[in-house]
Amino acid sequence: xxxxxxxxxxxxxxxxxxxxxxxxxxxxxxxxxxxxxxxxxxxxxxxxxxxxxxxxxxxxxxxxxxxxxxxxxxxxxxxxxxxxxxxxxxxxxxxxxxxxxxxxxxxxxxxxxxxxxxxxxxxxxxxxxxxxxxxxxxxxxxxxxxxxxxxxxxxxxxxxxxxx
Amino acid sequence: xxxxxxxxxxxxxxxxxxxxxxxxxxxxxxxxxxxxxxxxxxxxxxxxxxxxxxxxxxxxxxxxxxxxxxxxxxxxxxxxxxxxxxxxxxxxxxxxxxxxxxxxxxxxxxxxxxxxxxxxxxxxxxxxxxxxxxxxxxxxxxxxxxxxxxxxxxxxxxxxxxxxxxxxxxxxxxxxxxxxxxxxx
Numbered sequence: 382x383x384x385x386x387x388x389x390x391x392x393x394x395x396x397x398x399x400x401x402x403x404x405x406x407x408x409x410x411x412x413x414x415x416x417x418x419x420x421x422x423x424x425x426x427x428x429x430x431x432x433x434x435x436x437x438x439x440x441x442x443x444x445x446x447x448x449x450x451x452x453x454x455x456x457x458x459x460x461x462x463x464x465x466x467x468x469x470x471x472x473x474x475x476x477x478x479x480x481x482x483x484x485x486x487x488x489x490x491x492x493x494x495x496x497x498x499x500x501x502x503x504x505x506x507x508x509x510x511x512x513x514x515x516x517x518x519x520x521x522x523x524x525x526x527x528x529x530x531x532x533x534x535x536x537x538x539x540x541x542x543x544x545x
Numbered sequence: 546x547x548x549x550x551x552x553x554x555x556x557x558x559x560x561x562x563x564x565x566x567x568x569x570x571x572x573x574x575x576x577x578x579x580x581x582x583x584x585x586x587x588x589x590x591x592x593x594x595x596x597x598x599x600x601x602x603x604x605x606x607x608x609x610x611x612x613x614x615x616x617x618x619x620x621x622x623x624x625x626x627x628x629x630x631x632x633x634x635x636x637x638x639x640x641x642x643x644x645x646x647x648x649x650x651x652x653x654x655x656x657x658x659x660x661x662x663x664x665x666x667x668x669x670x671x672x673x674x675x676x677x678x679x680x681x682x683x684x685x686x687x688x689x690x691x692x693x694x695x696x697x698x699x700x701x702x703x704x705x706x707x708x709x710x711x712x713x714x715x716x717x718x719x720x721x722x723x724x725x726x727x728x729x730x
Contacts, residue, residue, distance in 0.1 A: 391574035476694025484548040494549035505691035510682035515655025
């Protein structure tokens, strides 16, 4: 990102809108979708940083995001979010995997078209960020604790420096 | 039929018009990557986008970016087909062939790109910025392809549609299309 500020500014703006913009899904839920997809793409940096960001949207408690990222369809993950995660997981494999049934199930659980759209785009966007990070073999701390302050910053200050 | 109720526009333009808030940074990003100042020509960068979209089997993206590549390269539609089907024997530079190897691996998984792949591209004259942009173009099209197919958007069959649209995009760019299909700002 620092190497190529011309592209970084738009990458940050996209993350800011998707994860922190006005939305009926909470930021904790959207960051958890990002962490879930990044974990499935085996991208340690994105997984652990967005895991921490999600946790810091709920006061630093990791239990919600860990339940989501582990793919456990249990409380406190709502049935609607579970259905959206099923869509996100298919997008991670390939867009064509998403079926009309998957979408109908999400809708039956109360998901709106914008929420379905955003679940697809968050998953697709993290298929990009994950490949960008790993394709350039960026430096990746492995201790989850190292990401806690980063997640707190992402949750409280966001992704666009001048918006702080 | 698309999975959600989208404006009646083909491919990525439907969801982009549906959600202009996210269309803007996406179009701005693609504009910088494919049309901004770069030592790779717009035609070469569109070929990378086309190659990745073909590997990901996204019909709309590979057809429209293939048409834009051909437009930038003086109508070289055969070359576009060659790059999609057998890039290593296509009539492109050895540097671009090495960059396509990196792009193809990035599209599969970022972790597959090896130091040897990067070293080879460098030896054939690729700069760090060109390697960076190749990885990011490939990653961005993994987003676009999934966005287009994940919402089951529709794609026209008529090649003439893509040629006509390609000429417009080559002329006006991607950032301009946010303004055309979405509310201003």
